[in-house]
Amino acid sequence: MKNIRNFCIIAHIDHGKSTLADRLLGATQTVTAREEKAQLLDNMDLERERGITIKSHAIQMNYKHNGEDYILNLIDTPGHVDFSYEVSRSIAACEGALLIVDAAQSIQAQTISNLYLALENDLEIIPVLNKVDLPSANPEEVSDDIIDLLGCKLEEIIHASGKTGFGVDKILEAIIEKVPAPKGNPEEPLQALIFDSHYNPFRGIEVIFRVINGEIKKGQKIKFMATNKEYFADEVGTLKLNQVPKDKISTGDVGYLISGIKEAKEVKVGDTITDAKEPTTNMITGFENVKPMVFAGIYPVDTEDFEDLRASMEKLQLNDASLVFAAESSAALGLVSVVGF
Numbered sequence: 001m002k003n004i005r006n007f008c009i010i011a012h013i014d015h016g017k018s019t020l021a022d023r024l025l026g027a028t029q030t031v032t033a034r035e036e037k038a039q040l041l042d043n044m045d046l047e048r049e050r051g052i053t054i055k056s057h058a059i060q061m062n063y064k065h066n067g068e069d070y071i072l073n074l075i076d077t078p079g080h081v082d083f084s085y086e087v088s089r090s091i092a093a094c095e096g097a098l099l100i101v102d103a104a105q106s107i108q109a110q111t112i113s114n115l116y117l118a119l120e121n122d123l124e125i126i127p128v129l130n131k132v133d134l135p136s137a138n139p140e141e142v143s144d145d146i147i148d149l150l151g152c153k154l155e156e157i158i159h160a161s162g163k164t165g166f167g168v169d170k171i172l173e174a175i176i177e178k179v180p181a182p183k184g185n186p187e188e189p190l191q192a193l194i195f196d197s198h199y200n201p202f203r204g205i206e207v208i209f210r211v212i213n214g215e216i217k218k219g220q221k222i223k224f225m226a227t228n229k230e231y232f233a234d235e236v237g238t239l240k241l242n243q244v245p246k247d248k249i250s251t252g253d254v255g256y257l258i259s260g261i262k263e264a265k266e267v268k269v270g271d272t273i274t275d276a277k278e279p280t281t282n283m284i285t286g287f288e289n290v291k292p293m294v295f296a297g298i299y300p301v302d303t304e305d306f307e308d309l310r311a312s313m314e315k316l317q318l319n320d321a322s323l324v325f326a327a328e329s330s331a332a333l334g335l336v337s338v339v340g341f
Helices: 017-027 045-050 081-092 109-120 139-150 168-178 303-319
Strands: 004-011 058-065 068-075 096-102 124-130 191-200 204-213 221-224 229-232 235-239 243-246 254-258 272-275 295-298 324-330 334-340
Touching: 004 017, 004 081, 004 109, 004 168, 017 058, 017 096, 017 168, 058 168, 058 235, 068 168, 081 109, 081 191, 096 109, 096 139, 096 168, 109 124, 124 139, 124 168, 303 324, 303 334
Parallel strands: 004 068, 004 096, 096 124
Antiparallel strands: 058 068, 191 204, 191 272, 204 254, 221 229, 221 272, 235 243, 235 254, 295 334, 324 334
């Protein structure tokens, strides 16, 4: 456990977070030269097209430092303030955060809002000044802004460039030396935090979790505390670029769980996974039901397709914890699905 580091990246949109994440994956040889491409952790077409991160991702890196092997779990977060719920889930699973600031654009509003979330969770903050190679970069002035915001020392700010890979080795060293190892007791009953989920049409719902106490084993009977549902852990493993099945995931580590869950409503982000036979008495606190901000009425052209629409909405709900919908009947349009997101 002392060689595990869980960290996330906090940045304003377009400050080079995804590019720097690509460099970290390259430097730790998590991806081969053949697999490398821009925005490696952004796997939606829209994310690539717009150059933004919408859905958060988790990936595990292995790194050797001073002759010791370390496991680094990067829990990627979106930079946009509209996705603050995604950010809060990811932050709750970490002990440290890279605060990335563009040397040309300085600190912007979304960086500050996400930074406050990290500070509320007592995360160790590592300031990184990115894009220092740009002709328009102003590192001295932006460094002063970071010092005003964090109260850190000038020498603690790491200068880096996501484009060229400059400073990436210093970032990896800082993660190992400054971010605390996870706390937790491997002897206690299983207590794991769900911070993400994906819908796989073939295998059901893939749950992404961080183990707080105890361990989760393949074949173990587990229970989701918020819904009181019980399942068997058909497959557990860690997340590299692809899933790597393991026999167990221990305290402090991040992994995925496949248990053939088909119903979207049964996986709640922020829920606690525990052992069905020896459950923990403490649910993990600090998660709230998200409130929708935008509303729309969606109806099928053919009323007979309404059940298909509802099933599709349930699948979509997995990837977006803020999505809520209710069926309504309209005299003009027939059955309507009123959606909030």
